[in-house]
Amino acid sequence: MIPTLLRRLGQTLFVLFGVSVLVFAVFFATPGADPTARIAGRNASPQIMEKVRREYGFDRALPVQYMTMMKKLFITRDLASYADRGELVVPQIEQAAPVTACLVCGAAFIWVSASIIMGTLAAAFRDTWVDRTLMLAGLVGISIPVFWLGQVTNLITQSRYHDTWLFSWVPGLGYVPFSEDPGGWFRALVIPWVVLAVMFIGIYSRVLRADLVALAGEDFMRTARAKGLSPTRVMLRHGLRTALVTFVSLFGLDFAQLVGGGALLTEVVFGLPGVGRLTYRALTNLDLPVIMATVMYSAIFVVVANAVVDMVYLLLDPRVRDAR
Amino acid sequence: MPADPMPLLDVRNLCVSVPANGGMIRLVENVSFCVDEAEIVGLVGESGSGKSVTAMALMGLIDSPGVQVRGSARFRGQELVGMAPRALRALRGRDIAMIFQDPMTAFTPVYTIGWQIDEQIRAHERLSRRAARARTVQLLAEMGVPDPARTAQRYPHQLSGGLRQRAMIAMALSCNPTLLIADEPTTALDVTVQAQILELLRGLRHSHGSSVLLITHDMGVVAQTCARTLVLYSGRMAESGPTATLFARPAHPYTAALLDSIPPLYGPRPHRLPAIAGLPPTPRERPAGCAFGPRCAHVHATCLPAPPALASIGPGQQAACVLPAEGTPLPPRATAQATQP
Amino acid sequence: MGALGVLAFITCACLLAPLYAHDVAHSDPFASNVAGSIVLGGQEVDIMQPNDNPLHLGLSPIGPTGHAAYLLGADSQGRDLAARLLYGGRNSLLIAACAAVLCLVAATVTGIVAGFCGGVVDAVLSRIMDIMWAVPVYLFAISLSIVMVSQTIHLGPFTLGADSLLIPIFIIALVYVPYAARPIRGRVLALRQAEFVLAARSLGVPGWRIMLLDIVPNISTTLATLGPLLMALALLAESALSFLSLGVQAPQASWGTIIQDGEGLIYTRPLVAVAPGLAIVAVVLALNIVADGLRDALDGREGAR
Ligand SMILES: Nc1ncnc2c1ncn2[C@@H]1O[C@H](COP(=O)(O)OP(=O)(O)OP(=O)(O)O)[C@@H](O)[C@H]1O
Ligand code: SF4
Ligand SMILES: [Mg+2]
Numbered sequence: 001m002i003p004t005l006l007r008r009l010g011q012t013l014f015v016l017f018g019v020s021v022l023v024f025a026v027f028f029a030t031p032g033a034d035p036t037a038r039i040a041g042r043n044a045s046p047q048i049m050e051k052v053r054r055e056y057g058f059d060r061a062l063p064v065q066y067m068t069m070m071k072k073l074f075i076t077r078d079l080a081s082y083a084d085r086g087e088l089v090v091p092q093i094e095q096a097a098p099v100t101a102c103l104v105c106g107a108a109f110i111w112v113s114a115s116i117i118m119g120t121l122a123a124a125f126r127d128t129w130v131d132r133t134l135m136l137a138g139l140v141g142i143s144i145p146v147f148w149l150g151q152v153t154n155l156i157t158q159s160r161y162h163d164t165w166l167f168s169w170v171p172g173l174g175y176v177p178f179s180e181d182p183g184g185w186f187r188a189l190v191i192p193w194v195v196l197a198v199m200f201i202g203i204y205s206r207v208l209r210a211d212l213v214a215l216a217g218e219d220f221m222r223t224a225r226a227k228g229l230s231p232t233r234v235m236l237r238h239g240l241r242t243a244l245v246t247f248v249s250l251f252g253l254d255f256a257q258l259v260g261g262g263a264l265l266t267e268v269v270f271g272l273p274g275v276g277r278l279t280y281r282a283l284t285n286l287d288l289p290v291i292m293a294t295v296m297y298s299a300i301f302v303v304v305a306n307a308v309v310d311m312v313y314l315l316l317d318p319r320v321r322d323a324r
Numbered sequence: 325m326p327a328d329p330m331p332l333l334d335v336r337n338l339c340v341s342v343p344a345n346g347g348m349i350r351l352v353e354n355v356s357f358c359v360d361e362a363e364i365v366g367l368v369g370e371s372g373s374g375k376s377v378t379a380m381a382l383m384g385l386i387d388s389p390g391v392q393v394r395g396s397a398r399f400r401g402q403e404l405v406g407m408a409p410r411a412l413r414a415l416r417g418r419d420i421a422m423i424f425q426d427p428m429t430a431f432t433p434v435y436t437i438g439w440q441i442d443e444q445i446r447a448h449e450r451l452s453r454r455a456a457r458a459r460t461v462q463l464l465a466e467m468g469v470p471d472p473a474r475t476a477q478r479y480p481h482q483l484s485g486g487l488r489q490r491a492m493i494a495m496a497l498s499c500n501p502t503l504l505i506a507d508e509p510t511t512a513l514d515v516t517v518q519a520q521i522l523e524l525l526r527g528l529r530h531s532h533g534s535s536v537l538l539i540t541h542d543m544g545v546v547a548q549t550c551a552r553t554l555v556l557y558s559g560r561m562a563e564s565g566p567t568a569t570l571f572a573r574p575a576h577p578y579t580a581a582l583l584d585s586i587p588p589l590y591g592p593r594p595h596r597l598p599a600i601a602g603l604p605p606t607p608r609e610r611p612a613g614c615a616f617g618p619r620c621a622h623v624h625a626t627c628l629p630a631p632p633a634l635a636s637i638g639p640g641q642q643a644a645c646v647l648p649a650e651g652t653p654l655p656p657r658a659t660a661q662a663t664q665p
Numbered sequence: 666m667g668a669l670g671v672l673a674f675i676t677c678a679c680l681l682a683p684l685y686a687h688d689v690a691h692s693d694p695f696a697s698n699v700a701g702s703i704v705l706g707g708q709e710v711d712i713m714q715p716n717d718n719p720l721h722l723g724l725s726p727i728g729p730t731g732h733a734a735y736l737l738g739a740d741s742q743g744r745d746l747a748a749r750l751l752y753g754g755r756n757s758l759l760i761a762a763c764a765a766v767l768c769l770v771a772a773t774v775t776g777i778v779a780g781f782c783g784g785v786v787d788a789v790l791s792r793i794m795d796i797m798w799a800v801p802v803y804l805f806a807i808s809l810s811i812v813m814v815s816q817t818i819h820l821g822p823f824t825l826g827a828d829s830l831l832i833p834i835f836i837i838a839l840v841y842v843p844y845a846a847r848p849i850r851g852r853v854l855a856l857r858q859a860e861f862v863l864a865a866r867s868l869g870v871p872g873w874r875i876m877l878l879d880i881v882p883n884i885s886t887t888l889a890t891l892g893p894l895l896m897a898l899a900l901l902a903e904s905a906l907s908f909l910s911l912g913v914q915a916p917q918a919s920w921g922t923i924i925q926d927g928e929g930l931i932y933t934r935p936l937v938a939v940a941p942g943l944a945i946v947a948v949v950l951a952l953n954i955v956a957d958g959l960r961d962a963l964d965g966r967e968g969a970r
Pocket of ligand 3: 375376377507508
């Protein structure tokens with residue numbers, strides 16, 4: 001057990017290192033362009049350019065530049081945004097992270113529950129109209145660009161039907177911290193939750209149905225039926241429980257990607273001040289340090305989440321537990 | 325046929341068909357047999373002859389779309405074919421239990437063995453968790469599982485094939501079923517373990533009073549274990565009768581061929597039935613006449629127009645072959661190996 | 666079948682965009698036309714109309730006209746929405762298709778080399794894929810785009826302008842390589858143990874020949890289903906990038922940029938944003954259905970064997 005854990009840790013560290021190199025390379029080692037100008041922002045004066053060049057070591061070798069950047073990100077944490085009058089980047093991210101976390105957790109709750117219900121129902125009523133309808137709905141969900149769906153819901157809930165009883169409770173766009181007003185927090189987030197969840201409901205319900213259908217042919221499902229268990233119990237306790245193993249590993253990755261900034265488009269359309277919108281704001285004024293920091297932050301989050309998923313996998317699947 | 329007024333299981337003209345290419349093809353055709361109290365009946369045939377389909381049809385376990393089960397199967401007088409799902413479910417696992425071929429995949433991988441046996445007990449009886457587990461441990465012990473309490477807490481993949489099959493049998497017996505259907509319970513196991521498991525099955529008649537329908541493709545196993553034997557070929561009955569009679573005087577050329585292929589009890593064993601040249605026809609491409617015709621050494625004109633009907637040959641023995649009626653029965657076998665259990 | 670029909674129809678319509686703009690609508694979908702007017706049924710109408718709020722404050726582009734000119738109304742720049750939709754579709758579909766093909770080729774090469782060579786090569790390639798996959802797809806694409814879009818890039822003799830369509834094509838193809846390479850590698854790993862490959866190896870057939878003649882034909886079903894899936898993903902990614910102004914650059918259009926144009930008009934002229942979105946949903950849904958159908962059909966064939 002211990003050696004395998006250590007190996008896993010080593011792998012994680014390696015991927016972390018690799019990711020940081022990749023992000024660094026994307027921003028500072030793309031051929032044919034000068035990173036100084038990017039950091040300094042648009043129309044920077046020669047003095048600032050010179051200052052940036054010295055601060056980041058752009059006149060020195062690439063490995064030195066890499067080390068400088070990592071130091072500024074993780075050790076001194078004094079990476080500053082030039083486009084935004086020297087505002088420190090790391091605290092900004094720390095401020096935005098909880099918003100993103102709230103958004104993603106709520107959406108995750110919705111998509112996991114909805115897709116388990118949909119996937120199980122579709123598998124139980126396999127090849128009937130229930131199955132076909134649910135799976136087509138899932139496919140539609142996968143096919144809708146999330147930002148557009150957000151705009152359309154805004155159109156409906158904020159404008160066209162806002163004055164009807166149906167949507168009059170919907171507050172204007174923006175975020176209300178939980179600590180200030182739990183009810184307002186919920187009302188502000190519930191529509192973004194659903195919009196963000198739609199695509200994942202589609203993916204997950206389809207994956208789950210496929211898994212359950214594949215499992216239905218397994219010997220142990222036949223054994224379970226031969227034991228005289230009810231179809232519901234066979235489906236839930238034997239089929240679903242076994243299918244959850246893959247479900248969870250998929251979930252871990254998507255969840256991490258979203259918390260790491262993958263929810264950017266949703267945050268932008270709903271005006272939620274999370275990590276994604278921070279990135280978006282940085283995009284619009286070409287504020288590279290912020291973008292780089294958020295990308296790095298999210299990549300790290302994903303790698304760590306990967307490791308956690310592996311651990312959960314161990315808990316869920318006794319076969320893997322012993323194989324390691 | 326024994327003069328018992330009501331056998332435990334009485335199957336008459338069981339047919340199973342599935343839809344294919346617009347029509348229905350019969351996987352199993354007009355199979356009839358019965359199992360008495362505390363009797364072991366063998367169901368033999370090559371791979372694909374419809375043994376499992378017959379067993380699954382009895383349990384109502386075939387769930388492929390559009391499947392049709394016809395005929396009658398009376399279990400203690402209750403009709404199983406067309407029984408309401410709820411009533412059938414109450415019967416399954418409690419009165420009729422089933423053991424499957426591959427113990428590797430027959431347990432749900434994410435639960436412990438004990439949990440799965442408890443589950444079956446609690447599905448049929450109002451018992452506390454603790455009482456169910458006590459029974460589980462006791463059952464495992466009866467099946468010769470060493471250290472049953474700890475084994476109950478282990479996951480299927482942690483046990484050897486033999487142990488798993490014992491656990492499987494323990495699970496099947498957990499509600500004292502009157503009929504146990506064992507679908508090739510030993511095929512996936514090595515020889516010594518196989519012998520132990522068969523011994524266990526033979527003992528069930530006395531210890532639990534259970535009847536066993538033993539499905540196998542191994543005539544050797546039948547000889548050692550079953551009182552009566554039913555030979556299936558391509559979804560149809562070829563022959564049935566008391567094992568001793570069948571082994572001494574097979575009336576159907578297929579039975580005779582099977583008997584010639586009994587692997588030696590000792591020494592290296594071929595993997596599956598070897599001797600008969602060619603393959604059995606799939607249900608799709610069954611010939612019009614006797615299904616065994618293309619492989620039969622005695623095939624002649626009368627075999628070809630229609631499948632020969634099942635005809636009584638001697639006491640309890642029936643065969644679906646034209647030879648006895650035409651007055652040219654097969655010669656009795658010189659080396660009858662049957663040893664009645 | 667229906668899905669294929671929808672795809673074919675939309676593709677043809679988009680390919681005919683210049684014809685439509687020139688001969689049917691008689692409008693220029695790229696020139697800003699805020700001060701202009703059009704003739705509708707003999708009447709001259711301003712393109713920018715006063716809002717219908719009580720005070721008639723502000724101007725909005727004209728809504729659907731029901732005439733050939735400005736059939737679906739105008740966008741915020743006073744350009745013909747219908748014509749722009751077709752032109753935008755042309756770019757969106759072009760980028761998605763090219764990116765899908767490019768990605769599939771790259772992923773096939775990676776997957777086959779990793780799966781077939783095994784050992785160190787596999788380990789290195791797989792780790793690289795892991796690393797790339799660790800960065801959320803859209804963030805990865807955004808990072809690459811912002812770097813490439815913010816400056817003209819000089820690579821030896823080549824100059825990549827910020828408005829080149831090659832940039833989104835290349836970026837989208839790159840970020841989805843790990844997604845596609847993984848299943849391909851899996852198939853190849855399984856095939857490597859297959860008898861005909863082992864036989865070919867023992868006969869001393871060179872590795873590249875086995876890869877080309879034995880492996881590639883046998884992963885064609887995987888590739889065939891991945892193709893439409895990748896194109897669907899690429900179309901979504903393109904629209905997202907363009908929506909963030911990082912994909913297709915003005916004055917060129919794509920469905921994503923039109924949605925972005927329509928963002929400001931969402932409450933007054935929702936059609937500007939809704940129409941391209943519907944187009945995206947239709948195409949992506951059709952692609953997904955095609956992928957589904959292909960998979961079922963090809964699986965069935967495999968099962969029958
Ligand atoms: N659900 C089904 N749909 C269509 N055909 C089926 C179905 N189940 C079984 N068959 C076919 O019915 C035939 C009999 O199968 P069955 O599993 O009963 O054989 P078996 O005698 O148990 O063989 P084995 O010794 O391999 O277990 C086979 O040809 C099989 O392909
Ligand atoms: S009926 Fe004819 S073909 Fe069939 S087993 Fe008897 S002799 Fe052979
Ligand atoms: Mg079988």
